[in-house]
Amino acid sequence: MADISGHVTIEDVARAAGVSVATVSRALRGLDNVAQSTREKVEAVAAELDYRANPAAAQLATGSSRTVLVSVSNLAGWYCAQVVGGAEAVLSEAGYETKVMGVAGVEARQAFVEQALRMSKSVDALILVDIRLEPDETEALRGSDIRVATIGNAYPGLSSVRPDDISAARLAVDHLLDLGHTRIALIEGMPEDPMRTEVSWRRRDGYEQALARRQIALDPDLLQAGYFSIDGAQEAMLRLLALDEPPTAVFAISDEMAMGAMGVIRESGRSVPNEISVIGVDDHPVSQTVGLTTVRQAPAANGAIAARWLVDDLAADECNLYTREVEIDLIVRETTAPPCS
Amino acid sequence: MADISGHVTIEDVARAAGVSVATVSRALRGLDNVAQSTREKVEAVAAELDYRANPAAAQLATGSSRTVLVSVSNLAGWYCAQVVGGAEAVLSEAGYETKVMGVAGVEARQAFVEQALRMSKSVDALILVDIRLEPDETEALRGSDIRVATIGNAYPGLSSVRPDDISAARLAVDHLLDLGHTRIALIEGMPEDPMRTEVSWRRRDGYEQALARRQIALDPDLLQAGYFSIDGAQEAMLRLLALDEPPTAVFAISDEMAMGAMGVIRESGRSVPNEISVIGVDDHPVSQTVGLTTVRQAPAANGAIAARWLVDDLAADECNLYTREVEIDLIVRETTAPPCS
DNA sequence: CTGAAAGCGCTTACAG
DNA sequence: CTGAAAGCGCTTACAG
Numbered sequence: 151m152a153d154i155s156g157h158v159t160i161e162d163v164a165r166a167a168g169v170s171v172a173t174v175s176r177a178l179r180g181l182d183n184v185a186q187s188t189r190e191k192v193e194a195v196a197a198e199l200d201y202r203a204n205p206a207a208a209q210l211a212t213g214s215s216r217t218v219l220v221s222v223s224n225l226a227g228w229y230c231a232q233v234v235g236g237a238e239a240v241l242s243e244a245g246y247e248t249k250v251m252g253v254a255g256v257e258a259r260q261a262f263v264e265q266a267l268r269m270s271k272s273v274d275a276l277i278l279v280d281i282r283l284e285p286d287e288t289e290a291l292r293g294s295d296i297r298v299a300t301i302g303n304a305y306p307g308l309s310s311v312r313p314d315d316i317s318a319a320r321l322a323v324d325h326l327l328d329l330g331h332t333r334i335a336l337i338e339g340m341p342e343d344p345m346r347t348e349v350s351w352r353r354r355d356g357y358e359q360a361l362a363r364r365q366i367a368l369d370p371d372l373l374q375a376g377y378f379s380i381d382g383a384q385e386a387m388l389r390l391l392a393l394d395e396p397p398t399a400v401f402a403i404s405d406e407m408a409m410g411a412m413g414v415i416r417e418s419g420r421s422v423p424n425e426i427s428v429i430g431v432d433d434h435p436v437s438q439t440v441g442l443t444t445v446r447q448a449p450a451a452n453g454a455i456a457a458r459w460l461v462d463d464l465a466a467d468e469c470n471l472y473t474r475e476v477e478i479d480l481i482v483r484e485t486t487a488p489p490c491s
Numbered sequence: 492m493a494d495i496s497g498h499v500t501i502e503d504v505a506r507a508a509g510v511s512v513a514t515v516s517r518a519l520r521g522l523d524n525v526a527q528s529t530r531e532k533v534e535a536v537a538a539e540l541d542y543r544a545n546p547a548a549a550q551l552a553t554g555s556s557r558t559v560l561v562s563v564s565n566l567a568g569w570y571c572a573q574v575v576g577g578a579e580a581v582l583s584e585a586g587y588e589t590k591v592m593g594v595a596g597v598e599a600r601q602a603f604v605e606q607a608l609r610m611s612k613s614v615d616a617l618i619l620v621d622i623r624l625e626p627d628e629t630e631a632l633r634g635s636d637i638r639v640a641t642i643g644n645a646y647p648g649l650s651s652v653r654p655d656d657i658s659a660a661r662l663a664v665d666h667l668l669d670l671g672h673t674r675i676a677l678i679e680g681m682p683e684d685p686m687r688t689e690v691s692w693r694r695r696d697g698y699e700q701a702l703a704r705r706q707i708a709l710d711p712d713l714l715q716a717g718y719f720s721i722d723g724a725q726e727a728m729l730r731l732l733a734l735d736e737p738p739t740a741v742f743a744i745s746d747e748m749a750m751g752a753m754g755v756i757r758e759s760g761r762s763v764p765n766e767i768s769v770i771g772v773d774d775h776p777v778s779q780t781v782g783l784t785t786v787r788q789a790p791a792a793n794g795a796i797a798a799r800w801l802v803d804d805l806a807a808d809e810c811n812l813y814t815r816e817v818e819i820d821l822i823v824r825e826t827t828a829p830p831c832s
Numbered sequence: 833c834t835g836a837a838a839g840c841g842c843t844t845a846c847a848g
Numbered sequence: 849c850t851g852a853a854a855g856c857g858c859t860t861a862c863a864g
Contacts, residue, residue, distance in 0.1 A: 157857095159856095159857055159858085160857065160858060160859095161857080161858095169834075169835085170834065170835045170836075171835090171857090171858080171859090172834070172835060172836080172837095172859080172860080173833085173834060173835075175858070175859060175860090176833095176834090176859090179859090183833060183834085184833070184834085185833055185834085188833080188834085202608070202609045202611075202612060203857080203858070204551070204612045204613075204856085204857050204858065205610075205612060205613040205858095206547045206548075206550035206551045206556065206612070206613060206856085206857080206858085207551050207840090207856070207857035207858035207859085208857080208858055208859075209547035209840090209858090210545070210547045210548050210551055210839095210840045210841065210842085210856090210857080210858070210859090211839080211840055211857080211858045211859040211860080212840085212858085212859065212860090213840080215547065217590070224576075225572065225575060225576035225579055225580075226572050226573045226575070226576030226577070226791060227572070228569065228572070230572075231566065231567050231568070231569070231571075231572030231575075232567050234566060234567070234572075234575075234591065235565075235566035235567030235593060236567070238566055238591060238592070238593050239566075239593060239595075242592065242593070247590055247592070247610065247613070248590065248591055248592075249558070249588055249589065249590050249591075250575065250579060250589055250590075250591050251579070251583065251588070251589075252576060252579050252580060252583065254580075267543070268543045269588070271543060271545045271546060271547070272545075272546040272547060272588070380776050380777065380779070380780060384780075406776065406777060409777050409780040409781070410777075410780050412780060413779065413780035413781065413782070434777075435721050435747065436721065436747060436750050436775075436777050438721070438754065439721060439725075439750040439751050439753060439754035440750070440754065440781055441754070450567060498841095500840095500841055500842085501841065501842060501843095502841080502842095510850075510851085511850065511851045511852075512841090512842080512843090512851090513843080513844080513850070513851060513852080513853095514849085514850060514851075516842070516843060516844090517843090517844095517849095517850090520843090524849060524850085525849070525850085526849055526850085529849080529850085544841085544842070545840085545841055545842065546842095547840085547841080547842085548840070548841035548842035548843085548856090549841080549842055549843075550842090550856090551840090551841080551842070551843090551855095551856045551857065551858085552841080552842045552843040552844080552855080552856055553842085553843065553844090553856085554856080833864105834863100834864085835862105835863090835864085836862095836863090836864105837860100837861100837862090837863105838859105838860090838861090838862100839858105839859090839860090839861105840857105840858085840859085840860105841856105842855105842856085843854105843855090843856085844853100844854090844855090844856105845853100845854090845855105846851105846852095846853090846854100847850100847851090847852090847853105848849105848850085848851085848852105
């Protein structure tokens, strides 16, 4: 911490140690063709001078930046923050730095691949979380020289990790069905393209499948968009309550939306779960405190998995295609109960 | 998106456009000493070749990386995620990339400044959120050539933005006092050093001041560490309920902790707010859904403010010292009421 | 085991 | 307005 020496270069170290810059470079990076005594001297001098290699120079020479970019749809949201946190932990552990980029809104989405490609020179790999890719974009990414892994969505030729969303949704809906509900609402993400994420429609698929198995007809009135936001879910719930025949249970595809819905239900004077059951997905940290029944997913672990793949491939100079579907569990708490009859 | 050309360099563009690399460099960066016709030709060629400047090379030549690092104590937590999100939005808007680094745990904390300094060559500025600095570390940072801004804490010679935590805490406690409570518990962050953040003790100061003004003696039993986590707060609440004379109100210095406490209170069969009032700070998105009374702070805005300072200074090639204390508001909802007597 | 030298892809005085 | 050339600070064959 002592020296604040503006700019100590490898040359300064070489001079002070009485060796060539090549030797300094080798010694400091731990290459094995360096005499032990030389290495020690170089290390001592480097430490004394408080030398730190300039990564830009190293990158220019080697072509590797030792940083990975994680692009997320909503940097500040719980889900994305978890993924970023999980990824960053393994990356920094492995000696990589992590860059983040938020891709919010349609315009950002449009420019995204272009921007990612531009950054491809300053990044060794890319983790894409919950960003929907068009086929030509998938193609462009696959053709570029950076490795990519996606979380939440899966595309041909790209590594991906995601929960089995269809099963997750069926688990939730079956739970409600088992309790005796038949009028089950779905609060989903985006109603339709262009930002609509795969997660949303996969969970809807699960919802539809679960109902179909029990011969329950789909009622379009019970499908409401909540846009993955609390506000959106609150409005969706308001619409559901205004129905001639409101649902007796609601499945929201995120815990935050489930909590938003619960708030609205209670404000309307109805009780959860006695009059309306609510179930979410995530197992958000506060869900436990409000007793929300949910389907757990562990986004931090997903981020860590993707980061691990990338780091391993980078270290081995390989480029494998990995895919992983992670398990989900139903966590029954106090917001679900049989319908009151 | 067409070309996946592994490596188009400035030289390729120069050759194709029939000019020198110097001219390409000037034209593409919009410098003004370039003939309009030349610029157009160069731009056309660059676009056709899908050329993107290698940032590492630019950085080596200019010394600037156009990226800023934001270091946070808990990347995955709501508060930090908000700050990062707010900062990233203004940074990317201004053409900067953002790196993140989690500094969790004591070991990471120890190595932190060293690491930040090492990264100082690949970063133009640093935003430090809720990381406690020792005087010599502050000194080292101030002496380095990167600009730094801190959020949550303030240090001599470094720019900082933070809420007026003392007032925030007083606002919360006064609210409880005004309702008639006198036995008010505090669930704080870390009980003591080394990771204890300034926020925690500032809010405790506010708590103590508010009580002192009303001549209410401090009861050490009512002070419990919640470690800024839900689990921690739940345990703290359990200890409070086990007291011979439990509190009639609790002030938790974060909403998540407040919600954790609420859960425990309700599980114990007591009602909120009838038997025990609860107030938090943050205005976390789900707080609204559970009706939690709180003191609002806007971490995303703080991140944006700090980022804006840095970007402006960088653009103007200045290095100003900014400080800002942001306003906080009391949001009264349904978890606070007069004590039952 | 070590050094001299070329090269990575830009930017920026310096001439013209 | 434009070009030739030096330089940014590393790494890596290539010799020895």
